[in-house]
Amino acid sequence: MSAHDPHVGPRPAPSWGVRRFTPSWRWLTEAMWWVEHAFGRAHANARPEEDTRVRIFVILSVFSFVFTCLTLGAIHAALLTAGAGSGAQTHPNAVVRADMVDRNGALLATNIVHYGLYIDPAQVWDRRAAAAQIRRALPRVSRTRLQNALYGDRRLLVVNRLTPREKVAIHNLALGGVSFEPEDVRVHPLGESARHVVGSVDTGGVGLSAAERAFNDEIRAAGARGESFQISIDLRVQGVLENELAAAAEATQAKGAVGIITDVQTGEVLGMASWPASNSRNLATAATYEMGSVFKTFTVAAAIDTGRADMNTLLDASEALQIGSRRITDFHAQNKVMTLEEVYLHSSNIGTSRLSTEMGPRVMRDYFERFGMMSRAPFEIPSESPIVPNEWSDSTLASLSFGYGISITPMQMAAAMGALTNGGRFIPLTLRKGGRPDIRGRQIVSPETSLTMLDLMRRNVVRGSGGRAEAPGLRVGGKTGSANKSVNGRYSTAHAVGTFAGVFPADGPVNARRYQILVLIDEPQTYPRTGGFVAAPAVGRIADRIAGFVGVARRADPYRTALGDRIPAFEDLEGDGR
Amino acid sequence: MNTAVATLNRLFAWKIRGIRWVEIIGVLLVGAMVFSGYVAKAAAARESARISDLERQISDNGQRVRLLRAEVARLEQPNRLEALSRGAGLGPVDVHRQATVGNLPGLAPIPEPRPVVIAPTPAAPGETPAVEVER
Numbered sequence: 161m162s163a164h165d166p167h168v169g170p171r172p173a174p175s176w177g178v179r180r181f182t183p184s185w186r187w188l189t190e191a192m193w194w195v196e197h198a199f200g201r202a203h204a205n206a207r208p209e210e211d212t213r214v215r216i217f218v219i220l221s222v223f224s225f226v227f228t229c230l231t232l233g234a235i236h237a238a239l240l241t242a243g244a245g246s247g248a249q250t251h252p253n254a255v256v257r258a259d260m261v262d263r264n265g266a267l268l269a270t271n272i273v274h275y276g277l278y279i280d281p282a283q284v285w286d287r288r289a290a291a292a293q294i295r296r297a298l299p300r301v302s303r304t305r306l307q308n309a310l311y312g313d314r315r316l317l318v319v320n321r322l323t324p325r326e327k328v329a330i331h332n333l334a335l336g337g338v339s340f341e342p343e344d345v346r347v348h349p350l351g352e353s354a355r356h357v358v359g360s361v362d363t364g365g366v367g368l369s370a371a372e373r374a375f376n377d378e379i380r381a382a383g384a385r386g387e388s389f390q391i392s393i394d395l396r397v398q399g400v401l402e403n404e405l406a407a408a409a410e411a412t413q414a415k416g417a418v419g420i421i422t423d424v425q426t427g428e429v430l431g432m433a434s435w436p437a438s439n440s441r442n443l444a445t446a447a448t449y450e451m452g453s454v455f456k457t458f459t460v461a462a463a464i465d466t467g468r469a470d471m472n473t474l475l476d477a478s479e480a481l482q483i484g485s486r487r488i489t490d491f492h493a494q495n496k497v498m499t500l501e502e503v504y505l506h507s508s509n510i511g512t513s514r515l516s517t518e519m520g521p522r523v524m525r526d527y528f529e530r531f532g533m534m535s536r537a538p539f540e541i542p543s544e545s546p547i548v549p550n551e552w553s554d555s556t557l558a559s560l561s562f563g564y565g566i567s568i569t570p571m572q573m574a575a576a577m578g579a580l581t582n583g584g585r586f587i588p589l590t591l592r593k594g595g596r597p598d599i600r601g602r603q604i605v606s607p608e609t610s611l612t613m614l615d616l617m618r619r620n621v622v623r624g625s626g627g628r629a630e631a632p633g634l635r636v637g638g639k640t641g642s643a644n645k646s647v648n649g650r651y652s653t654a655h656a657v658g659t660f661a662g663v664f665p666a667d668g669p670v671n672a673r674r675y676q677i678l679v680l681i682d683e684p685q686t687y688p689r690t691g692g693f694v695a696a697p698a699v700g701r702i703a704d705r706i707a708g709f710v711g712v713a714r715r716a717d718p719y720r721t722a723l724g725d726r727i728p729a730f731e732d733l734e735g736d737g738r
Numbered sequence: 739m740n741t742a743v744a745t746l747n748r749l750f751a752w753k754i755r756g757i758r759w760v761e762i763i764g765v766l767l768v769g770a771m772v773f774s775g776y777v778a779k780a781a782a783a784r785e786s787a788r789i790s791d792l793e794r795q796i797s798d799n800g801q802r803v804r805l806l807r808a809e810v811a812r813l814e815q816p817n818r819l820e821a822l823s824r825g826a827g828l829g830p831v832d833v834h835r836q837a838t839v840g841n842l843p844g845l846a847p848i849p850e851p852r853p854v855v856i857a858p859t860p861a862a863p864g865e866t867p868a869v870e871v872e873r
Contacts, residue, residue, distance in 0.1 A: 216761070217758070217760070217761065223768075224764055224767065224768055227771060231772070231774065231775040234775050234778065235775060252792075252796040252800065253796060259804070266811065266814075267807050267808065267810070267811040270804050270808050272804060272808055273801055347808055349809070349812040349815075350812070350815050350816075353817055386800075399816020399817070399819070399820070400816070402816060403816060403817065632833040701830075704830065704833075713838075714833065714836075723833055
């Protein structure tokens with residue numbers, strides 16, 4: 161550009177008045193031209209030194225502006241932006257899956273970093289010595305895999321899931337070519353304890369069974385937050401249940417056994433055990449049983465709730481009941497007319513059969529549905545479907561009344577007993593601590609019926625077939641159940657199931673804290689095989705041992721002192737009622 | 739208006755050793771900004787490194803705690819504890835031998851406190867005894 165630039169002459173310098181009202185792009189163009197022609201103007205004004213200085217100034221201004229913006233942006237990003245400079249955005253204790261803990265925080269499952277052992281044969285100096293040392297430090301390593309890795313042509317995995325201790329042992333050998341890669345492994349430190357409740361996880365960290373599967377998403381989310389995930393189990397209660405169940409099963413040489421302890425007011429499962437623990441099948445949810453006389457509880461409850469019977473109702477059990485060609489008899493025959501209480505306490509098949517046939521199929525079916533007997537238990541761990549009758553004849557009704565003709569899971573029985581003893585509200589059982597917030601109890605029998613049944617169950621332990629379930633001062637109530645199993649289409653007396661469904665404390669208002677204990681012994685080999693002998697004692701011992709954990713104090717009731725001594729029944733000797 | 743523009747031009751044209759003062763100030767400002775930007779970023783990087791180090795330590799400690807908790811849980815397995823207890827001859831306490839804190843006085847009454855008798859020390863002749871014994 162020079163003073164003789166042909167563009168200089170005709171283009172006037174933009175004036176402020178014009179610039180203010182012109183469009184921005186045009187103002188910018190004119191400003192550029194103004195700078196461009198500064199040299200010409202400077203020469204025209206006889207001030208040639210101004211030209212370069214103006215240019216330098218403008219460029220300096222532009223750069224200063226841009227750099228100021230960048231600097232302010234950098235300072236803002238470094239100091240003022242939320243989360244800036246705080247290192248990793250994830251929680252420092254984040255894990256793939258959260259620790260699973262019981263209701264008191266005791267550990268049930270956790271993630272521990274294990275290590276994979278790799279060997280690069282190219283870096284091993286003395287392969288024979290290395291093999292010997294590694295096998296000495298880690299006896300469980302496969303000889304074949306070790307040889308393949310040491311004499312191979314590339315880096316290979318020898319063994320995975322090394323514990324930190326095993327890793328240190330190998331590391332201390334200071335062998336060349338040996339390296340470790342961390343692996344996040346789910347560990348269940350309790351071994352077989354609570355294994356049917358906790359469940360398992362695959363190598364990718366996805367829950368496969370039980371609580372690990374049921375709460376998979378929530379456990380992973382809690383793990384990302386570095387928190388633990390609590391379930392309703394009380395490890396102390398679970399431990400007592402497992403030990404007593406195993407003792408009962410071994411004492412009776414049983415094939416299997418199931419135990420469930422629940423809080424009847426919230427539906428929380430405090431303990432759930434399936435024996436033998438080594439069997440991966442959880443009998444509490446995956447097996448169905450005809451449970452026998454425990455069902456008399458529901459038959460009697462239905463009769464009381466519908467107003468068809470009360471405690472003084474008389475039922476004729478003086479002789480066998482004939483329904484068509486079928487003859488129904490009592491196991492402990494009394495051969496007399498009995499009150500409803502006596503029917504329950506003597507576990508009279510004849511008495512409950514009369515009740516069920518009088519109520520009819522519609523009422524019986526309705527109540528069985530209310531108690532959740534007719535459909536799969538709504539529980540986080542998938543359960544087996546019950547086997548229910550197709551036709552509801554009088555003979556079927558009689559069978560149902562004393563627990564034959566219908567096979568249910570122990571979970572269904574525990575839920576039904578809970579509903580009957582908590583004021584009549586059916587609350588689905590849950591492994592979620594505090595119960596399921598999304599479900600409100602469904603009223604299935606009246607609170608009065610519930611109270612009556614609680615009293616009846618307590619009397620059954622005091623005076624009836626459940627005497628061996630008594631625990632001093634804990635006011636245990638319950639009902640025994642004994643049934644023969646169907647083998648090849650015929651009921652076999654050699655294959656039995658003994659059950660006791662108990663509750664404690666059975667006294668107090670309907671909304672009192674109360675716990676249900678179900679023990680089922682499958683195919684006991686000792687005699688007698690009835691629930692009162694094989695299952696009831698275990699329930700009594702369990703109640704006795706867990707009472708302190710769940711906060712149930714020993715107290716007297718109208719039948720027993722707090723130490724379990726018998727209180728003589730009131731006898732009106734004077735005849736004046738005092 | 740013209741006076742103001744002329745003053746501005748004069749101010750703009752003011753030079754120190756041949757260099758306009760506005761340019762000197764501009765360079766100084768840019769220098770200050772470069773320095774402050776460096777200081778801020780360096781401080782942030784230092785803090786970030788420290789936070790990362792702390793987070794790594796927390797994570798390592800968390801792993802160690804998790805490992806120890808797993809070991810404790812393994813040692814406190816109900817089956818193991820029960821077997822050890824039975825082996826040591828321990829078992830559930832019979833109900834007749836159980837008592838609450840409230841029952842303890844009934845089981846073993848708290849002994850009455852004995853009256854404290856302080857023997858009078860032989861006083862020097864003419865000296866008043868320091869302790870008066872209650873009779």
